[in-house]
Amino acid sequence: MSLLFFIFALVFVTELIQWVGKSVLAELVYGVYLQAFHVATVYGVYLQAFHVATVRRQKELKSELLTLKAELLRTSAQDQFAKWAKLRRSVDKGVAELEKLNGEIATRRTTFSMKFNTVVWVLTTGLQFAVGWWFRRSAVFYLPPGWLGPLGWWLAFPFAPKGSVSVGAWQMACRRILKAGERVVKDVLAADAETEPSKDSPPIPSKAATS
Incomplete structure (x- = not known):
């Protein structure tokens, strides 16, 4: 009877994941993943593979760009050209850096999603195939x-x-x-x-x- 309940539980988890959606679960797990490694980084654990610093820099850069753009709008290009040009260069540089950071984060998020989907497939559909063959x-x-x-x-x-x-x-x-x-x-x-x-x-x- 243990085999009966084990197979039912395995099929139930597989169908539940399909019902909820792998993309939704991937986003939830990714959020937990970020939070867990953020806490580990706070306590001094060195995590080279994790991009906490990149995410933190992205947030800081967005805030800086908002401030710079607001100041740029308040600055006259005719009366304060030197200041306006300096702010414009800072904004352009920040936008370029932000686009680069966004690309890195998107690439890592895609890699995480691929690994997550692989693990989910192995633990659900793949395990069903393995159990079916082993207990055939x-x-x-x-x-x-x-x-x-x-x-x-x-x-x-x-x-x-x-x-x-x-x-x-x-x-x-x-x-x-x-x-x-x-x-x-x-x-x-x-x-x-x-x-x-x-x-x-x-x-x-x-x-x-x-x-």
Whole structure:
């Protein structure tokens, strides 16, 4: 029975990840990743592979650029040309540096997403394949004798003992059940969203008020 619950839990986690979305989970994990290594950096841990300094510099540079642009707008190009030219060069230099930092951060974020998706695939779909191959001759559980008659053989396909349910068949059954449950939940949520009154809609007058 432990194999039965293990396979169900594995399929459930896989379907849950697909339901939520890998991109959403990647963003959440990436935020935790940044926060965890930021705390480690604060406590003096040297992390060469991590780009805390790059992210910090990006935030500082955005704030500096806002200040410089505001001051540039207040400076007259005709009356204070020297100051205006100096501010303009500083803004252009800051924008170029910011674009470079944005490119580095985007590249590292893409690399992180690729690694995250690979790990998720290995721990879900890849693990399902591995479990299916390793326990290909094992029975998840046995059916009552003659329960499905001559049609019971396909539940043991391909190598499980006769009269049993194979790992592959149980994985498929769990996936179909969870898919059906997902559709039911989505339909219920959609129905609730349609029936919920809008905040901008006028209140329905009572019978006493209309009489």
